[in-house]
Amino acid sequence: MTTMTDSSVREFKMPDVGEGLTEAEILKWYVQPGDTVTDGQVVCEVETAKAAVELPIPYDGVVRELHFPEGTTVDVGTSIIAVAVGDGAAAVAEPVQEAVAETVAEEPKPEGRQPVLVGYGVSTSATRRRPRKGAEAPAAAQTPSAAIQAELNGHGHAAPASAAPAPAAPAAPVTGDRPLAKPPVRKLAKDLGVDLATVVPSGPDGIITREDVHAAVSATTPAAQPEAAPAAVAPAPSPTAAPASYDGTRETRVPVKGVRKATAAAMVGSAFTAPHVTEFVTVDVTRTMKLVEELKQDKEYAGLRVNPLLLIAKALLVAIRRNPDINASWDEAAQEIVVKHYVNLGIAAATPRGLIVPNIKDAHAQTLPQLAGALGELVSTAREGKTSPAAMQGGTVTITNVGVFGVDTGTPILNPGESAILAVGAIKLQPWVHKGKVKPRQVTTLALSFDHRLVDGELGSKVLADVAAVLEQPKRLISWA
Numbered sequence: 224m225t226t227m228t229d230s231s232v233r234e235f236k237m238p239d240v241g242e243g244l245t246e247a248e249i250l251k252w253y254v255q256p257g258d259t260v261t262d263g264q265v266v267c268e269v270e271t272a273k274a275a276v277e278l279p280i281p282y283d284g285v286v287r288e289l290h291f292p293e294g295t296t297v298d299v300g301t302s303i304i305a306v307a308v309g310d311g312a313a314a315v316a317e318p319v320q321e322a323v324a325e326t327v328a329e330e331p332k333p334e335g336r337q338p339v340l341v342g343y344g345v346s347t348s349a350t351r352r353r354p355r356k357g358a359e360a361p362a363a364a365q366t367p368s369a370a371i372q373a374e375l376n377g378h379g380h381a382a383p384a385s386a387a388p389a390p391a392a393p394a395a396p397v398t399g400d401r402p403l404a405k406p407p408v409r410k411l412a413k414d415l416g417v418d419l420a421t422v423v424p425s426g427p428d429g430i431i432t433r434e435d436v437h438a439a440v441s442a443t444t445p446a447a448q449p450e451a452a453p454a455a456v457a458p459a460p461s462p463t464a465a466p467a468s469y470d471g472t473r474e475t476r477v478p479v480k481g482v483r484k485a486t487a488a489a490m491v492g493s494a495f496t497a498p499h500v501t502e503f504v505t506v507d508v509t510r511t512m513k514l515v516e517e518l519k520q521d522k523e524y525a526g527l528r529v530n531p532l533l534l535i536a537k538a539l540l541v542a543i544r545r546n547p548d549i550n551a552s553w554d555e556a557a558q559e560i561v562v563k564h565y566v567n568l569g570i571a572a573a574t575p576r577g578l579i580v581p582n583i584k585d586a587h588a589q590t591l592p593q594l595a596g597a598l599g600e601l602v603s604t605a606r607e608g609k610t611s612p613a614a615m616q617g618g619t620v621t622i623t624n625v626g627v628f629g630v631d632t633g634t635p636i637l638n639p640g641e642s643a644i645l646a647v648g649a650i651k652l653q654p655w656v657h658k659g660k661v662k663p664r665q666v667t668t669l670a671l672s673f674d675h676r677l678v679d680g681e682l683g684s685k686v687l688a689d690v691a692a693v694l695e696q697p698k699r700l701i702s703w704a
Contacts, residue, residue, distance in 0.1 A: 235304045404431040486577055497675075533598060542693070567586065571635075626648045
């Protein structure tokens with residue numbers, strides 16, 4: 224998504240990288256003003272409510288300006304980078320390089336080119352968040368891909384040098400620029416009587432954090448104690464003094480954004496929209512565990528991920544084929560029940576970014592080896608944080624494996640737009656009556672939550688019973704096929 228502002232400059236806008244997403248956070252810039260970019264080159268990484276995505280630039284040119292620093296949440300359709308193209312590329316490259324050279328010359332300690340925050344000059348919109356000239360951009364925390372991209376753009380040596388300017392952050396007040404801090408932090412500083420110009424920032428891009436403010440208070444309290452005592456009594460009755468009770472050493476406040484924000488909204492919406500019912504069954508899966516070990520030795524499954532989840536997924540697909548009405552959704556606007564004739568099987572995955580539920584498209588049509596390959600790819604992609612938004616769209620039914628944490632069972636909340644979710648508990652060796660005798664057997668507990676608006680107790684019970692029956696007697700995968 225681009226816009227021509229004049230004959231030589233193009234504005235690249237934040238695209239909708241998912242379906243209906245309205246905003247994305249800029250995680251990392253891979254370019255700086257003055258860098259030459261080519262069509263298809265990745266210029267930044269952004270995080271939406273669904274995934275982290277790298278954005279390529281769709282044309283050749285020279286970076287003129289980055290409109291937002293890293294960590295800024297930007298609405299879809301907002302320009303994030305200006306690129307000079309054609310004849311304008313050469314014209315912008317030289318002035319930008321001279322400006323960078325002047326910036327480096329003014330700094331006494333660092334050697335080589337230093338990354339600087341961009342977006343200087345008069346802001347065209349009061350809503351734009353731009354850094355100040357005195358702030359320094361972090362480069363030491365680059366990911367491997369970011370380091371490679373930076374090297375291609377001539378910033379390969381910026382990361383080691385960025386460690387040196389860190390102590391120079393207090394020099395910001397000398398420039399007369401306003402210190403960088405979020406509104407809640409500014410309010411905290413005001414309530415505590417702290418001048419932000421005297422605070423040493425520790426956050427990214429030279430941003431002052433709550434911990435920095437509290438550290439400044441701790442550093443000044445011993446010297447100012449005799450004079451501060453009378454003043455402390457005055458603000459006590461004021462409600463605005465409440466934030467002063469916050470102890471940064473005992474609590475950590477984490478902004479709700481990205482995947483966590485989307486998950487929270489989805490779970491609240493699901494829990495208070497769909498009437499949930501959860502049923503449980505405990506089943507002997509000893510034969511299933513034996514089959515898993517046999518499949519691991521099968522040459523057809525060489526290199527594939529074979530585990531109990533594979534057969535549990537196949538058992539659920541068989542149960543859906545026998546009870547197709549479970550694979551449906553509720554259309555409130557049309558007052559219709561939409562029965563799906565395909566199964567996009569979602570697998571809940573815990574990742575460093577939070578809980579995501581990518582799904583295997585048309586899982587009902589896949590053979591067991593194909594399903595094993597799809598599961599393996601889904602899990603590895605999720606762990607690497609490379610799951611695409613498209614992979615998390617259009618799910619029809621979900622499996623969540625709480626057993627990997629040693630948990631026996633749970634009452635899972637439906638993924639929005641779906642009518643059922645199966646929770647799988649830990650598989651444990653337990654005493655079990657088998658052929659009239661008490662023997663140690665591999666046992667697990669399954670829990671099926673379903674939307675009672677469109678799934679009656681009978682239908683939900685049949686689905687859960689069929690899944691259990693397949694896991695107890697895996698040969699039913701053939702007889703019920």
